[in-house]
Amino acid sequence: MSEIEQLGEQVQEAEELVEEYQNRIEDDRGDFADELALSSARNHRNQLREELQELKEQRKSEIVEFRLRGNKAIQGTLPLGVLSKLAGNIERQIYAAAYFIKSTKRLVSRVPNDLLDKIDLRLAGLRPGSSRMMIVGDLSPDLFGKSMFEETLTQIFQVLQAGDEELEKYVSEIGPIAARKMKDMADRLIKEDLQVDIKWNSPSGKIYEWQGTTPRLGALKTNLNQIESHDPKVFSVEGRVKMISSKGKFRIDDEENEEEYEGKYSPNIKDSIEDLSIEDEIEAEIEKVITENLTTGRKKIKYRLKDISYI
Numbered sequence: 001m002s003e004i005e006q007l008g009e010q011v012q013e014a015e016e017l018v019e020e021y022q023n024r025i026e027d028d029r030g031d032f033a034d035e036l037a038l039s040s041a042r043n044h045r046n047q048l049r050e051e052l053q054e055l056k057e058q059r060k061s062e063i064v065e066f067r068l069r070g071n072k073a074i075q076g077t078l079p080l081g082v083l084s085k086l087a088g089n090i091e092r093q094i095y096a097a098a099y100f101i102k103s104t105k106r107l108v109s110r111v112p113n114d115l116l117d118k119i120d121l122r123l124a125g126l127r128p129g130s131s132r133m134m135i136v137g138d139l140s141p142d143l144f145g146k147s148m149f150e151e152t153l154t155q156i157f158q159v160l161q162a163g164d165e166e167l168e169k170y171v172s173e174i175g176p177i178a179a180r181k182m183k184d185m186a187d188r189l190i191k192e193d194l195q196v197d198i199k200w201n202s203p204s205g206k207i208y209e210w211q212g213t214t215p216r217l218g219a220l221k222t223n224l225n226q227i228e229s230h231d232p233k234v235f236s237v238e239g240r241v242k243m244i245s246s247k248g249k250f251r252i253d254d255e256e257n258e259e260e261y262e263g264k265y266s267p268n269i270k271d272s273i274e275d276l277s278i279e280d281e282i283e284a285e286i287e288k289v290i291t292e293n294l295t296t297g298r299k300k301i302k303y304r305l306k307d308i309s310y311i
Contacts, residue, residue: 005204007052014045015246023278062149062200063124066090066133070194073131082192083133087123089188090135093181094121098152100175102267104232104287104304107177119149139203153200156182157208160198160220165298167223172291172300176229183224186217230290237261238311241280244273250305252284261286263303272308284308 021038066086072079078086092107099107099115124134137149158170159182171179189196189212196212212220242260243251250273251262263286265273276282285307291300 005206007048008204011045011048011052014041014048017041018045018246062137062139062147062153062203064135064137064153065197065199066135067197067199068131068133068194069196070192072192072194078131078133082194085188086185087133087135089181089185091121093178093185094135094137094149094152094156095119096181097156097174097178098148100178101152101155101173102148104175104289104302106175115148119152147203150203153208154202157198157200157210160210160212164223164296168227168291168293168298168300171224171227171229172289172302176227179224179227179229183221186212186221186224190214190217190221226293226295228292228294230292232287232289234285234287234306236283236285238281238283241276241278241282243278244276252282252286252305261303263305265305265308269305269307276308281311282308283311 018038018041021034021041024034025038068078072082095111095115096107098119099105099111102115118138120138122136124136139147139149152174155170155173156178159167159174159179162170195214195217198208198210198212200208202208237252237254237259238256239252239254239261241250242253243249243262244265248264248267249262250265251260253260261284284305287304287306289302289304291302292298
């Protein structure tokens with residue numbers, strides 16, 4: 001187990017301890033000793049987060065290897081037109097996924113400058129042997145030790161490795177534009193009579209690999225063609241807070257309409273939720289996104305908390 005992975009597990013344990021003390025106090029089961037313990041647990045968690053951020057900053061960059069095989073991939077070379085189209089497709093796929101993960105918005109025009117600066121994708125070149133294309137991006141961890149590029153790559157590999165019954169779930173995480181670019185990548189590789197092995201050694205020490213043989217590329221293209229993402233809908237709701245997690249998750253109970261909404265909250269509203277407690281009465285703005293498998297009819301519904309305030 002790598003040092004980053006060990007520290008990540010310690011951060012996770014510290015987060016759970018903080019939530020345990022918070023729940024005790026909010027449920028009126030805690031006492032002064034629990035309040036002191038909560039303060040100590042928060043300080044310990046914050047220290048661990050800083051150490052994790054420093055470790056990831058030392059790593060700096062992530063390298064993803066695309067090992068291309070086929071008649072056009074000869075001794076570390078590729079036709080320039082093929083290389084240009086593949087690299088451009090991969091770039092757009094990664095930025096579109098990162099943008100959607102961050103905002104649940106579709107990247108329909110140019111990549112925002114802040115996202116370009118944060119990930120800073122680069123083509124590191126081709127390596128000898130069967131043609132190995134190396135894509136490099138900036139790890140750039142935030143104050144919580146989380147990296148946008150790391151999270152994006154993790155979600156992309158989950159789509160690549162997903163079974164038929166999981167695909168809409170993982171496509172709902174990267175968004176329709178990234179999924180379409182992934183489908184286009186598979187289509188381009190098939191047309192150029194190329195196969196690809198994709199590999200990434202993640203900061204946690206886990207090795208992600210996917211072998212894109214011609215049959216698997218064809219299956220990926222076909223399966224992604226059956227996935228449709230509906231336009232997001234935003235609605236307002238009044239209810240009670242049932243869960244607000246430091247991991248970015250929420251649950252709100254709309255008692256009047258007997259509905260419960262659970263999902264992730266936008267990083268932009270972290271300041272608004274810091275003082276919230278369980279059972280607080282609130283008014284919230286929630287975004288609903290539906291991803292559907294047109295063949296099976298299965299749907300994945302995601303909720304994202306965009307704004308919240310006391311009633």
